[in-house]
Amino acid sequence: MSMAFADFAYLRWVTGEADPERAWEKYFTDTQIHVRKSLDQILGSFHLEEWDRAKELAGAVEVFCLPSDAVESRVFENPGEATGYLIGIALLPVQIAAEIAWGMQTVHPRYPEAFPSDWDAGESRELLDFTIAEYVRSLETPSHGPLPQSTIRTLEMESPSQWPNGMRPSDCRAAATVFAIAHELAHIQHGHLLPGGTAPNGRLFKAESASHLGLSDETNEELAADAATFVTCYNLLMSSWLRTTTPPAKGTAERHEYEREFRVRALHSVHRATEACQAYHTALCILGLVAWRRGENEKADRLLSAAMRSPYVQLYIQREREGRYAEELGPFMWTERDVEQRKAHDSWRIHFCESVLPEVWSSLGLQQPDTAPDIVPAEMFTTGMRQGLAADTLKELEDLLAERTAALGNDHRDVLDARHELAHRHGEAGDAAGAAGAYAQLAVDAERLLGADHVDTLAFRNNHATWLSDAGDGTEALAILEALLPDLDRVLGPAHAATIAARTNLSLVREKVRQRKATDGGRSEQESQQGQSAASYARSSSGESVRHSRDESMLHEPPSDAASRAARCAELLDALARELGADHPKVLQHRPELIRALADAGDLGGAVAACVDLLVDLSRTLGANHHDTLQARNILAQLRGWSGDNASAANAYATLLPDVERALGPTHPLALASRHNLAVSRGLAGDAAGAVVMLGQSLASTLRALGTDHPQTLTARFHLAWMRGMAGDLAGAVAALDEVLADQQRVLGRQHPATLETAKQLAAWLKN
Structure with missing residues (x-):
């Protein structure tokens, strides 16, 4: 050269x-x-x-x-x-990506048992922050000396044989290098560089799905290169072991050991390829922010756009692992540890970019622009998007099932697996009734072929209930789950993931059934009072739209039933803590259920105390900027409002909102909910005029993020209309409520609790 x-x-x-x-x-x-x-x-x-x-x-x-x-x-x-x-x-993205991949392995290792006994996650996070910060300092002041010493290289020199093969620090560097080369090689293979030429497989998503996701052809081609890069990384990491290993004869003990090692190597290879992908996108995000600070806007846009492709690629990787790799190598793919590790990685990326990076710039005396690019992707995979993506693969799965059935017969295990995949995909595509019917027959056939206590039989029964509930038959779903739970407790134990999932599912279905009964039975006299009705509606509808939302039916659950539910939640949490440890993610994720049950039972003091304890533990284990920590603060603010202290609730939301916007982005569902709840709380505390202004601004943000017919948008419009009446604009309130009611009847139906609530409020204002 x-x-x-x-x-x-x-x-x-x-x-x-x-x-x-x-x-x-x-x-x-x-x-x-x-x-x-x-x-x-x-x-x-x-x-x-x-x-x-x-x-x-x-x-x-x-x-x-x-x-x-x-x-x-x-x-x-x-x-x-x-x-x-x-x-x-x-070279820089490769180096930084390798340091991030290894650093995240030490901050949140997949296999903590492989680390030294004196390993400390807090120290590892500080070291990762410092290492990447040193790269940023070198980029910002290149005349001060060479790039910083690599942590990976230092560790390899100090303890070259400490780590198991496939999990060494240098393996992260090798994977990052392969990722960078393979991505550009994928472009060559797909023909993207040839004038007017794009290979048939040159786009990751089909045209219909790309349209659902709002992807341009150029972005779709880049996603195809990212996906091909993951596959290339996995093939390389796996084949490097296969080429040096001769399979022993079948039926021998050596062959059994070979197959066991093969699965272990495959798992490590998939993990490393996944981590390389996520770390590389994070490195591009950091470098994009450095370019943005320098005013290199075009470069920053390219790098940050590339970084924001990561969620799409992770969706593809999940499908590859659940489909092709799990089928070939065993059902070890996409485990809870995978999910936890990705959450930890996302949390660290936000922490570094939002907290550490500005500190570096400040220490160097460098100017920062006033507004930072949004580094957290908005909620991408809505129900409609997932349905479009699922529908893409239905025909392929139907053809696969027909081929397997013709070759193997109806009762072969591979045919059952194909039927399971097809049933699940029907549900994802929006056909809940079809999925429920398919799982009902699968449960019958699995019990006949595998036995009543086989884990697949139990799973098919749970899935049958899930899709029945989604199809509207909550009563039958409730009966199935109530019969299933004792079998899961007996066969798998109360702390098993499947048992926990079914118990959670049962709770959700019970609430849906209560909602339908409440809708049919009408409202109590107490709720007809105007102020209480608005406050109760705020409690039920203004929380985050998906996670931890408060179902309207829970307002009508008798306190005795809520107390029983709280006792069941406490019992489950005790069992989980004994089995998994008090800080296990499963335990932390279920503690909000106890808080809500206590609140519904009328024990607001106990709910507040439990929420404060949860907030302390989440801050300690996940960090102050983690989504779950911020959500706990949101719940605590809600509890203060439910107790009648609207001024305290407003102050809590005012403190929470900027932290949510900084950590998750201004269009994240929790940010939209916090902004909305802040306005409602201020209005209920007496500042109706100020609340009208804030609700108008909140509604504009919600419309941009969710569209006109989203239930959360309709909720925002209801509260704005109601607050206009509280501020003295009676005519405006009546006109706005009338418009909201018409849209709720069209979108939600005439018997939906929110529709009935709006009709009741409209009638109350008309009387005035």
Whole structure:
């Protein structure tokens, strides 16, 4: 490679060598051999049917690390006489991504038992913050010296054999390098660089799904490259073990051990490929914010747009793991540990970008623009989007089921698996009744073929109830779940994930049944009072739209029933804490259920105390900016309002709102709910005129985020209309309530609790 291509100011910075030739030689030696080896390994991991293509690429593609401070990798047409491409890898994203992947492994390890006995998550998080902050400082002040010493390299030199194979610090660096190369190689393979040429598989989502998601063709192609990169990373990491291992003869003890090790290696490979993907997107996010601070808006937009693709890619990875990999390698994919690790990664990214990064800039005396880009994706996968994506695969699953049934017969286990996948996908596509019917028959057949206590039989019974409830038959779903729970307790135990899921499912179905009974039976005289009715509606409808929302029917549950539910929640939490530990995510996730049950039973003091305790534990285990911590603060503010202290509730929401907007973004459902609840609380505390102004602003944000017909938008319109009446604008309140009522009848139905509540309020204002 010609030295004329190099940026010697950068080479002096990155190597610490003042002499240009020595700087170039050191850089080339440290980078070129490694990336060429990585490219050869990638091509060597191609499946046999792609071997001709691999050999073609081997002769037409070269890879090198860009000898400049570039933060975006590129593909060049080969400038020489030979046809082909040059892949220029930007080194900084690779280095930062590797440090993040390893750092997150130490902050929230998948396998804590593999770490030393003196491992400390708090210290690991501080070290990760410091390491990435040092990279940012070097980027902002490149003349001050070379890049910081790599934590990964330091650990490898100090304890090269401490970590199990596949989980070493250097494995994170190798995976990050492979990810960067494979992404650009995917573009070459898909033909994106050829004029007017896009291969048939050059887009990740089909046209209908892309339209649902609002994806442009360009973004869809980038997503295809991201997805192909994950597959390439997995193939490489897995094949590196397969090529060096000879399978023993079938039926031998050695063969059993080989297959066990194969599954372990496969799991590690998928984990590393997933972590490399998430870490690389986070590195691009950090580099994008650095570019944004410098005023390099075009570069910042490209990097941040690439970083925001991560949720889509994670959705694809989930499907690959649940489908192809789980089928080939066993049902170990997408476990609770996966979910917890991704949550921890997202929490750290927000923490670093929103807290640590500004501190770095401040310490360097650098100016920050007033408004920061939103680094947290909005709620992308709404019900309609998921239905569109699920419908894409229905025909493929139906064809697969027909093929398996013809080849294997109705009672083969693989046929049951295909029926299960098809039933679930029907439900995701919006056909709840069809999914319920399919699971009902699956439960019967599984009991006949596998036994009544087989875990799949139990799961099919739970799924049958779930989709029955979604289809509107809550009474039958309730009967199924009440019969299922004793079997789950007996077979799997009360702390098993399936038992917990069914118990939660039972609670939700009970509430749906109560809601229907309450709708049919009307309201109590006490609720007909205007002020109490508005306050109760605020309690039921102004919480976050999906998680921890308060069902309208819970207002009509007798206190004795709520007290029984609270006792059951406390019993379950005690059992979970004994089995899993008090700080286990499952325990923390179920504690809000106890808080709500206590509140419904009339024990607001106990609910507040339990919520304060939960908030302390969430802040300690997850951090102050974690979604669940912020949600606990939201619940605590709600409790203060339900107790009648609206001024205290308003103050709590006023403190909460800026923290939610900073951590989750201004359009996150919790931000919308907090903004709305703040306005309602101020109005109930006496500032009706100020509440009208705030509710108008809140409604505008809700409309932009959710659209005109979303239930939360209708709720916001109801409260704005009601508050206008409280502020003295009787005519405006009546006109607005009349419009809301018409839309609620159209969207929710005439017998929906919210529709009935609006009709009652309209009648009350008309009397005035």
